[in-house]
Each structure stands twice: as C-alpha cells, then as structure tokens.
Amino acid sequence: MREREVVHARGHENVTAEHSSTFEVTSDDWLTPAGDCILAVEADRVPADFDDAFVEACRDPEATIIATLTVTTDEGDTYTETVDGRGHPDLVFENERSHVGRTSDYVDDRTILVGADAAAADFDRELVDALTAGADVRFELVVERDQD
Template sequence: MREVVHARGHENVSAEHGSTFEITTDDWLTPAGDCILAVEADRAPTAFADAFVDACRNRDATIRATLTATTDEGDTHTATIVGRGHPELSFENERSHVGRTSDYVDDRTVLVDADAAAADLDRDLVDALAAGADLRVELAVEPADGGMA
C-alpha cells in the first residue's frame, strides 16, 4: 500500500539534520529548519487512508520513503529511506511528515528507525531542492508478513 505526497523545494533547504527528515505543508522555511526537505506539501498525514495507517502500526512493518526531486530542466534525483512502523504512529498531524532515525514517535512521525536522515541525502538531490525542484514522496508499507499491503 502506498501514499504519495507532492511538495516543492525551497531556497533555505540545507538538509543538515542528522536524525530526521521532514516534508511540510507550510509555504515557508527558515534556515533553522535544517531537517525540512520541501514545503507546500499537498497532503498531510491526516489525509492518509486508514488501511495504510493500520499497516504502519506494526513494529515489524517496513516503510520505504522514496524521494524524487525533479528540476525545471527535467533532471531527476532519487533517494530511498527505509524505516519501520510503530504501534504508536497516529498520522494525526495536519502539517508535517517526519521520518526519524530513532524510535521516538509524535503525531508528525511517519516512520522510525530510518536508515538515513536529511544529512545523509545525496547533495545533488539537496541542491535541486534548494533550487526549488518539485518533490514526490512515495511512502510504501510492507507488512510484517513480507507482502505489500
């Protein structure tokens, strides 16, 4: 099962945070937001299907975030971050999607134990986002039994 979010980069994207990455529905970004990869997301976690949310609430579920940045020139840069689910994931936030390398959960968290954070992303992808590239975020959950939900 998959959920897709579209957003866009911003001139203040630095992707320097070592333990999280974030996509926000906000239309602005200050330099202090060093985990934020994109703004103006067209969906918030509250918009995700109940079946997707339920599948993510299993510690043994694998959640993949595939990030694809597309520049105005048509160049694409892709990264995949793999994490897992957690029983306390609520998907109740109306603004932000946050992936975490830790197992901390709040209403913004969409995956935990991620194998990468903002600082780990390829700098070409980050540069494209800082130049305002469009970002497609595909979240895919694989249930504990190994089949795609």
Template sequence: MEQHVHASGHEHVTAEHTSTFELTSDDWLTPAGDCILGIEADTVPAEFDDEFVSACQSHDATITVTLRADGHEHVIEGRGHPDLTFENMRGMVGRTSDYVDDRTVAVDCDAAAADLDRDLVEALAEGADLECILSVDA
C-alpha cells in the same frame, strides 16, 4: 500500499539534520529548518488512508520512503510502530530514532536529511518539485 505526497523545494533547504527529515504543508521555510526537504506538501498524515495507517502501526512493518526531484532519487528504509497516529495536519517526519509523536511517519530510518544525495538536496534548494512515495510492507 502507498501514499504519495508532492511538495516544493525552497531556497532554505539545507538538509543538514542528522536524525530526521521532514515535509511540511507550510508555505515558508526559515534557515533553522535544517531537516525540512519540502514545503507546501499536498497531503499530510491526517489525510492518509486508514488502511495505510493501520499497516504502519506494527513493529514488523517496513516503511520505504522514496524521494524524487529533478531526476535524482533517494530511498530511505524505516519501520512502523504501534504508537504511530498519523494525526498531524501540517507535517510528516521520518526519524532515525524510535521517538514517536503525531508527525512521525517512520522510525529507525536508515537515513536522515544529512545523509541524502547532495544532488537531490541542491535541486530542492533550487526549488525543484519533490515527489515522496511512502510504501508499507506489513
């Protein structure tokens, strides 16, 4: 089961955050947003398919996040959690910790923004389109 999100890179994408990565539907980004990989996301967690959300609400669920931009790709593996709500209307966050709030789409991820392929990050900083595919194996 998959959810597809498309977003845009931005000149302030630095991907320096060591414990999270984020996509936002906001149309702006400040230099302080060092976890944000893309803006103007066309889908937010509150719009995700109910069946997808249910599948993610298990400790046994494996959630794979594939990020693609300008010919570059990075795959992040995380897991689900019973407290995931997918209720946020603005952004989605993957976390290396097990912290959950309404923006969280995966916990215990094996990578954060700072771990991403630097060629991918450079493409995003130059404004490349970002394709994010979330898949769940429950």
C-alpha cells in the same frame, strides 16, 4: 500486504538538509534556515489525509516503511533518494502539517516512520541542491508487512 501514499511538494531556497536524525516534508509554504531537517514545502497532503488501511499497516512494528523522494528540476534532471524505516504501534498519522521520518524510536503525531536508515544530512548533495533551487518533489511512502 502493501499500502502506498503519495505526496507532492517542492523544494525551497532555505533547504540545507543538515539534520542528523530526522527528515521532514511540510505543508507550510515557508522555511527558515533553522529548519535543517526540512526537505520540501507546500505538501499537497499531510499525515491526517492518509487512508486508514495505510495507517493501520504502519502500526505494525514488523512493517517496513519505505520513503522515496523523487526530485525533478525545471531542466528535467531527476534525483531519487530512498530511506527505509519501520512501523511502530504508537504511530497516529494525525498531524495536519508535517511528515517526519526519524532514525530513533521517538514517536509524536508528525512521525511517519522510525528506525530510518538515513536522515536529511545523509541525502545526496546534488538532490539537496535541486531542492534548494525549488525543484518539484514526489514523496512516496510504501508500507510492506507480512499478511496475517
């Protein structure tokens, strides 16, 4: 079974992508330099908006959750980064501001996947430069799990 959610956002001049254990996409329209895990702002959807079937699929600890960030500059250059993680029974998708992917197993209401194989600091620096320049972002989450 495969479920999908898509979020649109944009980069911000304060994107540094230096955090070593998380990455985040937020609906906030601002970003301070301290937000070193945040990749994009002004997300048009938040975890609380996601379909129930998607949320349920993500609660399977055997599920694979694939986060793909596609960044497109005003000049038409495109950069893509994919992070693989997994589901967790405690994922709630109730947050109304932020999507956070984690390399750890920590779960709160912002967590969208755990056990990520990359964090913000691992993202391609050309992609990060495009985010810093305010590029458009397509953030896609796909959950795959074996059917019962």
